[in-house]
Amino acid sequence: MSKKVLLSSKEIQIILNRLACQLLENHSDFKDTVLIGLQPRGTFLAKRLTDLLTKEYGVKEINLGSLDITFYRDDFRRGDKTLEASKTHIDFLVEDKKVVFIDDVLYTGRSIRSALTAIQSFGRPAEIELLTLIDRRFSRHLPIQPNYRGRQVDVINGEKVQVLWQENEGQDIVYLINE
Amino acid sequence: MSELSVKHLLGIKYLNKNDINLIFETADHFKEVINRSIKKVPSLRDVTIANVFFENSTRTKLSFELAEKRLSADVINFSAAQSSVKKGETLIDTVNNILSMKVDMVVMRHPNPGAGVFLSKHVNASIINAGDGAHEHPTQALLDSYSIREKLGEVAGKNVVIVGDILHSRVALSNILALKLQGANVKVCGPKTLIPKHIESLGVTVETDLRKALNWCDVANMLRVQNERMDISYFPTTREYTQQFGVNKALLESLDKEIVIMHPGPINRGVEITSDVADSNQSIILDQVENGVAVRMAVIYLLASKIK
Numbered sequence: 001m002s003k004k005v006l007l008s009s010k011e012i013q014i015i016l017n018r019l020a021c022q023l024l025e026n027h028s029d030f031k032d033t034v035l036i037g038l039q040p041r042g043t044f045l046a047k048r049l050t051d052l053l054t055k056e057y058g059v060k061e062i063n064l065g066s067l068d069i070t071f072y073r074d075d076f077r078r079g080d081k082t083l084e085a086s087k088t089h090i091d092f093l094v095e096d097k098k099v100v101f102i103d104d105v106l107y108t109g110r111s112i113r114s115a116l117t118a119i120q121s122f123g124r125p126a127e128i129e130l131l132t133l134i135d136r137r138f139s140r141h142l143p144i145q146p147n148y149r150g151r152q153v154d155v156i157n158g159e160k161v162q163v164l165w166q167e168n169e170g171q172d173i174v175y176l177i178n179e
Numbered sequence: 180m181s182e183l184s185v186k187h188l189l190g191i192k193y194l195n196k197n198d199i200n201l202i203f204e205t206a207d208h209f210k211e212v213i214n215r216s217i218k219k220v221p222s223l224r225d226v227t228i229a230n231v232f233f234e235n236s237t238r239t240k241l242s243f244e245l246a247e248k249r250l251s252a253d254v255i256n257f258s259a260a261q262s263s264v265k266k267g268e269t270l271i272d273t274v275n276n277i278l279s280m281k282v283d284m285v286v287m288r289h290p291n292p293g294a295g296v297f298l299s300k301h302v303n304a305s306i307i308n309a310g311d312g313a314h315e316h317p318t319q320a321l322l323d324s325y326s327i328r329e330k331l332g333e334v335a336g337k338n339v340v341i342v343g344d345i346l347h348s349r350v351a352l353s354n355i356l357a358l359k360l361q362g363a364n365v366k367v368c369g370p371k372t373l374i375p376k377h378i379e380s381l382g383v384t385v386e387t388d389l390r391k392a393l394n395w396c397d398v399a400n401m402l403r404v405q406n407e408r409m410d411i412s413y414f415p416t417t418r419e420y421t422q423q424f425g426v427n428k429a430l431l432e433s434l435d436k437e438i439v440i441m442h443p444g445p446i447n448r449g450v451e452i453t454s455d456v457a458d459s460n461q462s463i464i465l466d467q468v469e470n471g472v473a474v475r476m477a478v479i480y481l482l483a484s485k486i487k
Contacts, residue, residue: 068208070208071208071212071220071221071222071250071480072220072221072222073222076222076223076483076484077225077226077483077484077486077487081181081182082181082182082183082481082484082485083484084181085205085208086208087208087211088208088211088212117221118220120217121212121215121216121217121218121219121220122215122216122217123216
């Protein structure tokens with residue numbers, strides 16, 4: 001197994017600032033916008049961006065939620081393992097709001113497909129956008145593309161992208177793992 | 180710890196502590212789901228479930244059916260009263276006929292103890308026991324423990340008394356097994372005639388004085404007197420039973436502490452429990468019903484993920 005650093009802590013910091021600015025450009029005061037981190041790994045990125053926007057860029061208030069897509073996945077009973085759920089926490093209405101899905105890695109697009117179904121249980125959003133830190137090119141199973149991307153990478157099958165966060169794993173770093 | 184150790188839910192007897200924890204953690208997520216404005220998830224859209232009831236039921240059947248529908252499973256219902264069982268068909272034949280319509284899971288209630296275990300050995304589907312005679316009623320025990328956990332934070336170390344007709348109660352046996360597995364202390368209380376011999380071998384103690392039992396406990400689970408299962412008289416009159424083993428407001432208020440009141444339903448108001456107690460703040464009877472759907476969704480979801 002070999003491990004290569006794709007993004008260092010400093011590069012991640014620069015990218016997060018850029019993504020925050022891009023969100024700001026499109027959503028200005030975030031009054032009609034809600035950010036939804038996708039469980040389990042998208043929630044760290046969503047929290048980071050929210051903190052950046054409120055602390056560094058002067059946004060007063062941002063509605064931040066987390067959405068678990070386990071029960072909406074299309075591979076139930078198709079693998080060996082029982083799919084384990086995480087917590088969904090959305091304490092606001094998404095009806096007529098601009099929703100931004102936030103996830104760490106965009107790969108096949110199937111999680112996003114599930115998230116699109118799942119969010120309907122909370123109302124009918126005005127529009128939905130997608131933000132991902134890493135966009136794996138050439139690996140999509142569905143016609144889904146991000147509106148905001150941190151870094152686009154070419155990764156072959158058998159390779160894995162691993163995103164680690166300071167608050168969970170002790171450091172910000174993105175690895176490319178060859179198994 | 181991410182999957183159940185069993186393929187069927189035949190009784191609490193076959194579960195371990197990790198299974199129960201997994202069911203409760205999964206039920207937490209489903210409880211959030213059933214409190215959304217759209218209460219449905221598509222997980223089981225390619226699973227078909229048959230509810231096969233050889234004995235009457237309102238609550239359990241509705242609860243299972245709702246849980247199945249909330250998970251998007253296809254549901255077929257069968258009750259013995261309107262079926263070929265009356266024409267002499269055997270249990271295995273009945274169920275195999277249902278299964279040949281491509282059913283993946285069977286939820287069964289049957290008057291004979293062990294019917295679920297018997298069926299699981301002869302048919303190729305996942306079986307959930309929804310009550311087999313006076314033997315087990317595992318989902319009821321799970322939702323009871325889940326409700327205690329929700330109300331008091333945890334089940335371990337809590338004192339629970341089960342009051343009433345222990346002899347004819349599948350709820351009592353499943354509850355005793357589930358509570359002991361999670362480390363609770365369990366007492367049973369009722370007329371001596373309605374307490375089975377050697378029940379101490381399950382690790383419970385027997386108390387015939389209701390006031391003493393209530394003063395000891397954190398939770399009292401009041402059972403219904405099952406007149407339909409009684410072929411002889413077990414106590415002189417209903418009035419005498421109520422005087423000795425019925426819980427009323429005055430009795431609750433005279434206790435040293437505030438205890439939690441549970442009842443698996445259906446309630447005989449004025450017999451084992453008075454209306455003002457059943458409807459009081461101390462009662463979590465309706466929480467039990469709500470939790471029943473979430474717990475059954477968890478059980479069905481976890482068992483369905485093992486169907487290949």
